[in-house]
Amino acid sequence: MLDKNGKLFGKISIIDILIVLAIVFAGLFVVNKMGLFQPQTIVGNGGDKLRITFYQEEVNSFTANKVGVGDSATETLQNNNFGSVVDVEVGPSVSWGVDKDGKQVKSTKEGWSSIYISMETNGKLGPNGITIGGSKYYIGQYIRLRVGDSIFYGRISGAEKL
Template structure:
């Protein structure tokens, strides 16, 4: 170490600390330490969510289907996500309603609902055993969330639709 005028010089003219370690070496070591800290904090163990088993009833709605679709529905039939082939539950109830569209009534200057002939809305109530944590309700690999759209199929039918309601079954 060089002492000039009573003050110790940490860095010499060549950029060496204590005349042995380069500043670039220090920057590299600090970068490695920061990357390691980030990796451990990001990939390290987080709070383990407890998963609970729960039976739910959820309502799945599919629109603009024909009469043959409704005739294929069988109570207690197994239902699957038709693109991934995951089991999503058992059909326990269904309701067939007329499919309605909104059309203008030009004489009154308003919009009115009008039923479309031979087209229906089907609301299926599905029972499923789920794995739940603070963030998800899952049936096998399928996330069950209100507003989620997925393709559904059973024996003799397939369609797309949305989940419109979820209720936990209290036993």
């Protein structure tokens, strides 16, 4: 099988095979870390009833105004169901900048809004984060949230057990 040059069947070296295997295992590791091989639990199957609050400082007003109570919410990376929207608060946008004295100042932008979205779902709330659908989330974590036919990029601002 191996010739005097260390090639398998005279064409492929052992080093080539090891490199290909390393690339395959690295790819599988990345896919596993993304959660694609983790078993997903059905939202209605257990856990406690939780209220998760999501916040985005700046979003186009037309996007914020499309969200309504009862809309379905899904986190896009893990494709976990965050339940349905129970409350929406749209306010003025929050933009941070520097004034002429070099101090941070808060301002708003016309045509932009901030939004709080509260959702109810099943999961576990513990000292080490929130578990929904087999995935861990944390207060302050940035996520992409699909609500109805809109998408948001903001933080989980709160979680409470109902």
